Amino acid sequence: MSLVIGLTGSIATGKSTVSSMFTKLDIPVIDADKLAREVVEPGEEAYERIVESFGEKILLEDRTIDRNRLGEIVFSNESKRKQLNEIVHPAIRKRMLEQRDACIEAGERCVVLDIPLLIESKLEHLVEKILVVYVDEKTQLERLMARNDFTKEEAMQRINSQIPVEKKAELADAIIDNRGSIQDSFEQLKDILKEWNIVERGL
Numbered sequence: 001m002s003l004v005i006g007l008t009g010s011i012a013t014g015k016s017t018v019s020s021m022f023t024k025l026d027i028p029v030i031d032a033d034k035l036a037r038e039v040v041e042p043g044e045e046a047y048e049r050i051v052e053s054f055g056e057k058i059l060l061e062d063r064t065i066d067r068n069r070l071g072e073i074v075f076s077n078e079s080k081r082k083q084l085n086e087i088v089h090p091a092i093r094k095r096m097l098e099q100r101d102a103c104i105e106a107g108e109r110c111v112v113l114d115i116p117l118l119i120e121s122k123l124e125h126l127v128e129k130i131l132v133v134y135v136d137e138k139t140q141l142e143r144l145m146a147r148n149d150f151t152k153e154e155a156m157q158r159i160n161s162q163i164p165v166e167k168k169a170e171l172a173d174a175i176i177d178n179r180g181s182i183q184d185s186f187e188q189l190k191d192i193l194k195e196w197n198i199v200e201r202g203l
């Protein structure tokens with residue numbers, strides 16, 4: 001039997017950082033952000049619908065989607081964000097479930113679904129354990145501004161478009177406190193996986 005873990009948190013709390021630790025432990029990760037990029041490639045149904053809804057102004061010269069432009073639109077307007085979510089989320093979910101089921105069939109002892117909006121989109125039923133990567137809002141803001149070169153306002157718009165990570169932590173089966181070093185978070189992850197009998201105690 002495979003254990004299906006939902007890895008979540010809020011923007012820039014460290015999901016990708018923890019996701020790469022699972023990879024290091026040879027545990028497969030299905031990355032919703034990566035699938036979100038695949039399903040909007042030219043030729044895909046979601047791509048056509050985005051161009052219809054948002055217009056050609058969100059395209060780059062090579063006709064791929066200008067993610068910065070689309071991001072500016074949807075993170076400053078909730079109804080536009082909902083419109084985009086309604087187009088993209090079903091396609092992401094379909095691919096994610098296909099990949100999850102393939103991992104289960106292949107007999108993996110564990111598979112991770114890395115889903116930033118696991119709680120917002122009420123997808124808890126897709127996973128057996130919820131693992132939340134937590135930092136306080138000040139650290140989240142600093143790391144987001146540094147990583148994306150955002151102004152404070154741009155970063156706060158994105159943070160405010162999600163449920164606060166404190167609230168998500170209340171729903172978690174386990175929490176990684178990622179305010180410390182990356183090595184410290186890795187130790188926390190290994191302890192959690194030992195507790196869930198996914199990695200051996202000696203590791």
Ligand SMILES: CC(C)(COP(=O)(O)OP(=O)(O)OC[C@H]1O[C@@H](n2cnc3c(N)ncnc32)[C@H](O)[C@@H]1O)[C@@H](O)C(=O)NCCC(=O)NCCS
Pocket residue numbers: 010011012032033036067068070071074081084085088089092115116117158161162
């Ligand atoms: C708006 C888009 C074009 C911006 O692209 P960009 O390359 O700048 O950001 P990226 O996709 O890497 O997302 C970065 C982070 O933003 C947050 N985020 C992305 N989309 C959303 C959303 N609709 N609502 C709230 N937060 C979001 C997540 O924490 C994500 O990890 C893109 O995020 C998108 O297509 N979003 C809709 C799909 C979606 O919901 N993806 C996230 C979960 S599957």
Ligand SMILES: Nc1ncnc2c1ncn2[C@@H]1O[C@H](COP(=O)(O)OP(=O)(O)OP(=O)(O)O)[C@@H](O)[C@H]1O
Pocket residue numbers: 009010011012013014015016017018033116143144147178179180181182185
């Ligand atoms: N423990 C840490 N110490 C210092 N910096 C960190 C730590 N963990 C992550 N970071 C940095 O913080 C930023 C956000 O981390 P990461 O990209 O993993 O977040 P995320 O939750 O996956 O973000 P998103 O929701 O946008 O996908 C990155 O620049 C990363 O290198």
